[in-house]
Amino acid sequence: MILTDQELNQLCQGTPPLVEPFDPSLINPASLDIRIGTSGLNEQEEGEPMPLDLTGYDPNRPYILEPQTWLLVASLEVFHIPEFAAGEVRLKSSRAREGFDLSLALWLDPGWQGSHLTMALRNTTRFRRLGIYPGLKIAQVILHRLSNLPQRSYAQTGRYNFDRRVQGSKG
Template sequence: MILSDKTIIKMLKEKTLFIEPLEEGQIQPASVDIRLGNTFSVVEDTSDGIITMQNEIKYKTIVTDKYILLPGQFVLATTLEYFAMPDDLTAFVEGRSSLGRMGLFIQNAGWVDPGFEGEITLELFNANRCAIELQSGRRVGQLVFAKMDENALNPYRGKYQGQKGATGSKVFMDNDVS
């Protein structure tokens, strides 16, 4: 079940859901607007030009209120908001149609798991032929919350728990090779 604005407001007041900073106008009928933070990370070049999943990936992190995303460029960014999810609530990130129409693709790999706490890292790609100026504090998407039928048996306590800033891939920490 997707949460309504009334339920989101109730959970925020009861402190069963935490979102900071949050302005009242960000709460929409069935979602919460998310804003772009001021941290951006790009993958550093490797000597052989290959990224592997077995080795730690190096990133260059930039803290700025404005970032120029070049055509065909990929960058990690972060939400301005910090979230703490209860163990019976999941969420997913949806990009804004207005930005998609500019050629800005906003993605978040997978769901925001129950029990997750931190800023959400966004994957941004410029599919346009023109550069796009990204500005901290601008609405870039929305978080849609879905109530689970009961608490997760194993809520998220993984490698991205408590993340702040545009956090790079930690796939090298995975044990599986399949």
């Protein structure tokens, strides 16, 4: 069962909150919009991705994602997924229409907490440069209520809890 706006609002105002910072205008009928934060990792031609600080970029002066390029960006929001729910992350349709794409590896297990979401963002266009900046609505989280509590939640098994910056693969 997918959680509705009323349930999402209640979770966002709980302890711990579903997301922080919480902005009620981000709640949709059955999802919660999420925004780009300030940290990223930029793919390099050789070697490891380079840290990217998006602080200072805004709608009038965005960071430019060139055609066919890829980077990791952190969400502005820090998440606390309750143990009775799991979440999926979907690109906002407006961003898809502009030429953005998100990795399909965006699943939030029960108990995933205290972390910014790391998203793999790609400019799929052939010719158009796309701009990003902190606060840009990029995706939405859809929460599903589980039929039962898991035997072991991500709080016990996860490797990405309490990450406060964008994270590359931990293996």
